[in-house]
Amino acid sequence: MNKVPMTVNGETRLREELVQLKTVARPRVIADIAEAREHGDLKENAEYHAAREQQGFIEGRIQEIEGKLSNAQVIDVTKLTNTGKVIFGTTVTLLNLDTDATTRYRIVGEDEADIKSGMISLTSPIARALIGKEEGDIVNVRTPGGDVEFEISDVEYI
Known part of the structure; x- marks a missing residue:
């Protein structure tokens, strides 16, 4: 398993x-x-x-x-060294390059996901696009409303 x-x-x-x-x-x-x-x-x-x-x-x-x-x-990401890389458990601040709006998401397990609380599942399209990227990277995320470009402005291991 x-x-x-x-x-x-x-x-x-x-x-x-x-x-x-x-x-x-x-x-x-x-x-x-x-x-x-x-x-x-x-x-x-x-x-x-x-x-x-x-x-x-x-x-x-x-x-x-x-x-x-x-x-x-x-x-427990708090016990890991923050390399600026997006991994499971990190909190990521994204800047929408079209609207200049910022959003924060924490990448969590499927049971913990709660979009209203900013907790997104590891298997979600946004999380899959973010994993392995680093602070400063531009990420293209496919959303129901079309593709959106985000800049990863902050990666926190909190």
Whole structure:
């Protein structure tokens, strides 16, 4: 199985979710199932079926998180020397050469991506165009609205 790159923050958030699922959600749904069983006939017991469905979701998510964590390659860019090169985990400031607008993105794992927070997936077109480039480079990014030229104005290992 291939290792999946993940930031320190991404790993921490997954571990926190896993603990919450195992210590809060799982025991609660087990109690809900037990309580629903006491209501009698299981064939027409909506609470029982809803709780069983919720249990399936929780167990599936626990397995998914455990799988991701077992294949995680945690990368802490703060411990690396800033060479000015764009790599996984770096925060990149881009200058749009058409509009003079600047944007900042942090290149993260797929689970951590949140465009509203400026976190873009390693597999996104922008990240793929940026990886391996350096501060001062001009990058052409294909967007839904057409090709856009950016200058990499800053690369931070934060």
